[in-house]
Amino acid sequence: MEAAAMDNVATNEVLIQALSRLLMEKFNVQFAPENSQIRCLAHVLLAALEEAEDPAKEDDYLPNKDLLFHYDPALDDDLIQREREEFGDDIGGDNEDEIASLLTDLASKFEAMSPLQKLRTTTTKICSSPQRRKRFRAAAEKAFGNDLAPSSRKLASLSVVRDVRHRWNYTQAMIERARLLSEPDTPR
Numbered sequence: 001m002e003a004a005a006m007d008n009v010a011t012n013e014v015l016i017q018a019l020s021r022l023l024m025e026k027f028n029v030q031f032a033p034e035n036s037q038i039r040c041l042a043h044v045l046l047a048a049l050e051e052a053e054d055p056a057k058e059d060d061y062l063p064n065k066d067l068l069f070h071y072d073p074a075l076d077d078d079l080i081q082r083e084r085e086e087f088g089d090d091i092g093g094d095n096e097d098e099i100a101s102l103l104t105d106l107a108s109k110f111e112a113m114s115p116l117q118k119l120r121t122t123t124t125k126i127c128s129s130p131q132r133r134k135r136f137r138a139a140a141e142k143a144f145g146n147d148l149a150p151s152s153r154k155l156a157s158l159s160v161v162r163d164v165r166h167r168w169n170y171t172q173a174m175i176e177r178a179r180l181l182s183e184p185d186t187p188r
Helices: 009-027 041-048 077-084 096-110 115-127 130-144 168-182
Strands: none
Touching: 096 115, 115 130, 115 168
16 A cells, blocks of 8 residues: 555654664664555554455545644534534425435444444434534434533534544544533533
């Protein structure tokens, strides 16, 4: 695999060059960085859990290379914009038949998915249209009312966090937000 297709390319290149130098200096072992690779830990673990696509077929680095490496939901402009989004009465929506069709389609796909895949799919579906974001907000307001999150913000104002595969802190933020919204009384 080419180095450009790996996640955390610059970090991996530095690591592999340092490893090559160390192996030669300490143990007189020849290790050629240009012919070797060290995968990111997230990709290795997700592959072991059968959560990762084949990196030769689907490159997660290039589409996400401009995203913050150290994710903080408080600094995510897209998330902040979704949480501040105002919904008017004039916003169109999925009709009941479309919603039923979507739920039927998701239910059949969910049977074969792991919990992490289900969460990724759910957050993607929620974020993918203003109509779904509006329905999510309405459901959150109905469920939480004026309850506050640990950050002293209204739980109903929070949006789901979208994941960036193979970047642990995005995945962690997605899971933490989902836990907060599904179990708001659980201490964190």
